[in-house]
Amino acid sequence: MTAATPDTVFAGNPLDRAGDRRNDPAWIAAQAAHPDALALTADAVGPVLEAGPAGPRLAWSSLAEARRAAVGPEVFLGLWKGAPVFAVEVASAGPDVMPLREAAMVLSPGDAAMAGVARSLFDWRRRHGFCANCGAATDPACGGWKRICPACAAEHFPRVDPVVIMLPVYRGGPEDRCLLARAPAWPPGRMSAPAGFVEPGESIAEACARELKEETALVVGRVRHHSSQPWPFPSQLMIGLIAEVTDAAVTLDPAELAESAWLTRGEAADVLAGRHPAIIAPPRVAIARTLIQAWVDGVDP
Numbered sequence: 001m002t003a004a005t006p007d008t009v010f011a012g013n014p015l016d017r018a019g020d021r022r023n024d025p026a027w028i029a030a031q032a033a034h035p036d037a038l039a040l041t042a043d044a045v046g047p048v049l050e051a052g053p054a055g056p057r058l059a060w061s062s063l064a065e066a067r068r069a070a071v072g073p074e075v076f077l078g079l080w081k082g083a084p085v086f087a088v089e090v091a092s093a094g095p096d097v098m099p100l101r102e103a104a105m106v107l108s109p110g111d112a113a114m115a116g117v118a119r120s121l122f123d124w125r126r127r128h129g130f131c132a133n134c135g136a137a138t139d140p141a142c143g144g145w146k147r148i149c150p151a152c153a154a155e156h157f158p159r160v161d162p163v164v165i166m167l168p169v170y171r172g173g174p175e176d177r178c179l180l181a182r183a184p185a186w187p188p189g190r191m192s193a194p195a196g197f198v199e200p201g202e203s204i205a206e207a208c209a210r211e212l213k214e215e216t217a218l219v220v221g222r223v224r225h226h227s228s229q230p231w232p233f234p235s236q237l238m239i240g241l242i243a244e245v246t247d248a249a250v251t252l253d254p255a256e257l258a259e260s261a262w263l264t265r266g267e268a269a270d271v272l273a274g275r276h277p278a279i280i281a282p283p284r285v286a287i288a289r290t291l292i293q294a295w296v297d298g299v300d301p
Contacts, residue, residue: 009104009285010230013113015078022076022143031084039066039086040118043093046100047115058111075121076143087118104285116232123234124158164207165195166241167291168218170248178295181260189280193288208241217251229287240287269296
């Protein structure tokens with residue numbers, strides 16, 4: 001497994017986060033005052049885009065220009081080709097904004113990753129303006145990567161919620177098959193890989209086994225990690241797994257899943273290609289599609 005997986009949407013951030021330097025307030029101030037400081041602008045819906053030679057891209061502006069419409073302090077994203085890069089949140093960015101899920105479909109991997117980081121940090125800031133320890137309003141620090149309580153000195157950091165997303169695979173029949181399922185709120189035909197949050201005190205494999213047992217009654221044998229994906233809605237880490245199960249007898253929890261289907265590799269390939277008569281594939285931004293494609297290609301680990 002490599003350090004970056006640019007084929008996974010929202011991964012492949014090109015910035016040097018400078019995590020060892022952003023703790024210095026003087027250094028952050030110097031970056032904000034840098035004449036070449038760049039700003040990515042976004043509102044609660046998504047980033048501001050512009051037309052580029054290869055298609056839509058992030059619309060960059062100077063930090064000084066972006067600050068004029070800011071609704072809060074800028075967030076330091078990192079260094080890019082020697083220049084500091086910030087994200088600035090505005091109340092409404094107008095018609096040039098594209099919802100982040102849609103933007104990720106057309107942006108380059110690097111642009112989508114940077115927009116995803118900005119979205120996660122803005123969401124965290126909106127949700128954690130008050131100290132969970134004493135209730136006092138917190139102050140930003142470390143370029144937006146930390147909040148400090150002036151009343152009790154507690155420090156708060158952006159949270160990341162781990163989620164296991166697993167493609168169940170059964171190898172006991174004449175052909176290997178994988179299981180896709182549909183949540184009750186999804187439109188008819190839309191199916192994906194089951195997923196669930198990792199609970200306190202669980203390993204990744206334990207969370208995978210528990211979630212599949214609860215939602216499908218399937219018993220997991222071997223669990224293999226395939227890839228992971230930052231998912232900024234609001235701030236999750238999707239941990240992509242291939243889960244070999246011991247049998248194919250499925251009993252769905254109706255509160256979690258409305259229907260499921262076992263698919264051969266050929267049938268799963270038809271789903272991905274849009275040829276299946278009843279099943280719609282996960283969108284291209286979802287790691288579930290990556291897992292299905294890997295299994296169809298026979299390159300699952």
